Amino acid sequence: xxxxxxxxxxxxxxxxxxxxxEQKAVLGVLDAVNAVHQALLGLGSQVHLVPLSPxxxxxxxxxxxxxxxxxFNLFEGLPEQPETEALIPxxxxxxxxxxxGCPATAIDLALDKSRAKMTMQLAGIRTPxxxxxxxxxxxxxxxxxxxxVKPLREDASHGLSEESVVSDLAALARQxxxxxxxxxxxxxxxxxxxxxxxNVTVLGNSVTTVLPISEIEYSLPQGIPEIxxxxxxxxxxxxxxxxxxxxxxxxxxxxxxxLVAETAVRAFTRFGCRGYARVDMRLNAKGELNAIEVxxxxxxxPGAGTTRQxxxxxxxxxxxxxxxxxxxxxxxxx
Numbered sequence: 001x002x003x004x005x006x007x008x009x010x011x012x013x014x015x016x017x018x019x020x021x022e023q024k025a026v027l028g029v030l031d032a033v034n035a036v037h038q039a040l041l042g043l044g045s046q047v048h049l050v051p052l053s054p055x056x057x058x059x060x061x062x063x064x065x066x067x068x069x070x071x072f073n074l075f076e077g078l079p080e081q082p083e084t085e086a087l088i089p090x091x092x093x094x095x096x097x098x099x100x101g102c103p104a105t106a107i108d109l110a111l112d113k114s115r116a117k118m119t120m121q122l123a124g125i126r127t128p129x130x131x132x133x134x135x136x137x138x139x140x141x142x143x144x145x146x147x148x149v150k151p152l153r154e155d156a157s158h159g160l161s162e163e164s165v166v167s168d169l170a171a172l173a174r175q176x177x178x179x180x181x182x183x184x185x186x187x188x189x190x191x192x193x194x195x196x197x198x199n200v201t202v203l204g205n206s207v208t209t210v211l212p213i214s215e216i217e218y219s220l221p222q223g224i225p226e227i228x229x230x231x232x233x234x235x236x237x238x239x240x241x242x243x244x245x246x247x248x249x250x251x252x253x254x255x256x257x258x259l260v261a262e263t264a265v266r267a268f269t270r271f272g273c274r275g276y277a278r279v280d281m282r283l284n285a286k287g288e289l290n291a292i293e294v295x296x297x298x299x300x301x302p303g304a305g306t307t308r309q310x311x312x313x314x315x316x317x318x319x320x321x322x323x324x325x326x327x328x329x330x331x332x333x334x
Contacts, residue, residue: 098332102296
């Protein structure tokens with residue numbers, strides 16, 4: 001169909017990620033842009049690329065002046081301001097332009113890991129116990145070791161390394177200090193759940209479809225934490241990358257499949273997600289399912305987890321992109 005579609009995305013800029021060796025994740029958006037562009041051309045759409053960069057007023061003018069039947073939203077936030085990922089769906093909604101993916105409210109909620117976890121708790125969704133800490137508030141620590149220390153507002157595994165899992169106060173203090181210094185004023189500290197790591201993508205608006213579940217399997221040397229670090233995602237020569245693989249569909253029992261699917265849909269609905277979102281989970285030693293994060297508008301570049309799940313459901317990449325487009329259009333019909 002000959003639709004006019006604008007692909008809006010953040011133009012990669014120099015940022016703090018350069019200084020900590022994490023620029024690869026920032027550049028990753030271009031892989032999605034190129035792949036989505038080709039898929040949309042294959043569907044017969046007229047495609048216009050709209051790279052966005054500061055200042056804010058320029059972005060507002062670019063969005064307000066869009067002439068498109070749909071904006072395909074691949075925007076991941078301004079440099080060093082991950083919370084601005086919600087900016088584009090907010091501006092698109094103000095302009096009355098249909099767009100793909102989740103609304104600003106869902107993105108804003110999920111980006112604040114503390115508020116996201118409180119939302120899950122209120123919805124009765126099991127999630128690991130957590131605290132927000134700074135170097136000055138370490139004396140308030142009251143969780144059980146081991147714990148994992150994360151940036152409060154980041155995705156793409158920014159800030160996650162072998163040292164992120166801590167088992168004593170000295171290691172906790174080092175990681176909290178590092179995260180606060182590099183990524184923001186507070187660090188999210190949560191009790192670490194060893195066990196099977198699962199994730200699943202939900203597609204839909206008011207009616208949802210759960211794609212085949214993925215499991216992250218690790219083959220790492222003894223003593224190295226089994227977590228999806230930045231290196232595991234972005235550094236092919238690293239020990240973590242070589243020792244991490246994705247199995248989709250996951251080899252899990254039907255009862256666990258049902259629980260994972262139901263939990264994902266509950267989280268998707270409670271967060272107000274639309275279009276597509278991925279939910280990350282872990283099973284503890286008792287077989288209890290813990291939701292870790294909700295990821296609105298996850299990576300959909302070829303080879304990404306969500307794309308792999310779509311393929312396991314029988315969709316080609318072009319069919320998957322077409323489904324996202326149709327969901328965006330149907331969500332914003334008068």
